[in-house]
Amino acid sequence: MSEKPRQQAAASGAGTPGSAQGPDRKPDDRKPDESRRDRTGAAPTRSTYRHGDLRRALIEAGIDLARQGGPEAVVLREATRRAGVVPNAAYRHFAGRQDLLQSVRSAALSALAEAMEAEIDKTAAIADPGGQARARLRAVGTGYLRFAFAETGLFRMAFAPLEGVRIAGDAREPADPANAGRSGLNPFQLLGAALDAMVEAGVLPPARRPGAEFLAWSSVHGLAMLVIDGPLRGMPEIQIEAVSQRLIAMVEKGL
Amino acid sequence: MSEKPRQQAAASGAGTPGSAQGPDRKPDDRKPDESRRDRTGAAPTRSTYRHGDLRRALIEAGIDLARQGGPEAVVLREATRRAGVVPNAAYRHFAGRQDLLQSVRSAALSALAEAMEAEIDKTAAIADPGGQARARLRAVGTGYLRFAFAETGLFRMAFAPLEGVRIAGDAREPADPANAGRSGLNPFQLLGAALDAMVEAGVLPPARRPGAEFLAWSSVHGLAMLVIDGPLRGMPEIQIEAVSQRLIAMVEKGL
C-alpha cells in the first residue's frame, strides 16, 4: 500500500535531488491534449499556449496524486507539472491549493458514490422486495468498505478536513452533483435511500429508521477509518463481506 | 507556559511578510528553562547553550500546535522556535518531523485515554454491579466523544495517518505506556475493559462480546469522525449523551 508518500520532502532526497527537469522545460514538451478539440470542433492548432481545459486536467492530476498518496500528496506544483504548465497557471482556475483540493475531494466523493452504485447494481436481480432491500443495504456497506480499502488514498481525500467545509452535505440537503454518482446521490444519500427501500418493503419499522441511519453511518465509516489507519489496520478483506452482513442484521434488529 | 508565542506561520503569509525576527536572534533571549535543574542538582549556570530537556519541550510545543491546528499544524521549525532553539537542534532528539509527530501522537492518545478515565471515574459510586458496568461503557463512549469535540485538534492528531504506523496497537497487544492513561490502558483497551466488566456482571452474554467490541469501536469512532469534519458537523453537544446512551442499548441488544 503506502510505499512512498512521494516527494513532499518525504524521507530522504534520494529520489531526484537536483536534476528534475529544470532548465529544459519548454512549452513544446507539453503533451498533445485532445480535450481542447471540443471547444472549436476543429483540430487543435500547432500552438499550445492555451491548454484547452486546464481546470479539468489539474483536477485529474490531483485525483491521480490523491489516489496514491492521499490528500497531502496533492501538491499544486506537481499537478501543474503533470498538466505541462507553469505553477501559476493554476491560479487562473483555482483560488489556491485549498480550492484545488476541494474539487479533487468532490471527484473522490463521486468515485465513492459510483463504487457503491456498482455494488448496488448487483442486487437488481433479486425478486423478493424484502430480500432486495436488504441486499441493497448490504451492498451499500460493502461498496463503501471495498472502496475504502481498494482506493485508500481517494477515500482519505474524500473525508479530509478542509478549511471549514462540509463534506458531503447533509442527506436532507439537495445533492451537489459534483459529489454524486450517476444516480445523482452522494454516498450518504445512497445509504438513506437503501434504508427507505427497507421501510417501504416492510423489513424495517419506520420508527427505527432514524436511529438505523445514524448507526449505519457511524459504524461503517468508523470501521473504514479504523481499518485504514487505526488499530484494525490490515484486516483481511474476506471479513468485509461478513461485516456488511452483520451491518444489516444490526439495523434490522434495531438499537 | 509558552512565554512568547512568537508568531505562527499558521495559514497564509498575509500576516507579517518580511520582518519576522531575523538578525536579532541571540542565544541570550532564551527563556530560563528550569528543567535542566534536575540534571546537576545545582542552580542552572548562566550559559544556556544546553537546553536541559529539549525533547520534552519540543513534544509539548507540538502538542500545543496540534491542539489548535491538528496534525498539519505541527511544524518542526515552529516547535523549535517555541523551544528557543535553532531548527536543526530537533534532529538531535528526533529522526525528523515524522518522528516528532509520532511522539506528539502518543501524547494525544494518552490525553484521550485520560479524558475517558475521568468520565469513568464518575461511575464509581454506583453500587449495583450491572448498572455500574453499563454506566462504565456509557462513560467510555461519552469520554471518547467529548474529547473528540472539545479537543478536536488533538483527536485528529491521535488518529492521523503516519507513515505506516499502527496507531494505538491492538487491544490484545501489550499497551505502550506512552499511549496510555494513568490506568496503563490505551483508549481501545479501556473500551475492551468496559465490555469485560459487563460480561462479568452478567449484563452482556460472553458470546456477544466480540461483535459488541467491533460495533462499539466502529460506531463511536465513526460518529466522532463524521461530526468533526463530515456531514454531521455541528451536531449539538447535548446529543452526545443521548448517543452514548444508545450505544449501550445497542451493545446489549446484540447485533
Place this chain on the structure above:
DNA sequence: GGGCTTTTGTGGACAGCGTCCACAAGCCTA
C-alpha cells in the same frame, strides 16, 4: 480585417518548510 478588451499562461520573485553538512560549545570521563 484591424484594433480593442478579456482571458489564460509565463517568468521571476518571496518567505516558509524539512533536511543535510560542517563546525563549535558544553559536559564527562580517563
Place this chain on the structure above:
DNA sequence: TAGGCTTGTGGACGCTGTCCACAAAAGCCC
C-alpha cells in the same frame, strides 16, 4: 588536563504555496 561524546549553531539546498508584472491567444466590435 586531554580527549571524546553529546547537543546546539550556522549556512545551505530544494521543495512548497503564493504574489506581481508581463505576454500570448481568443473573442468582440466597428
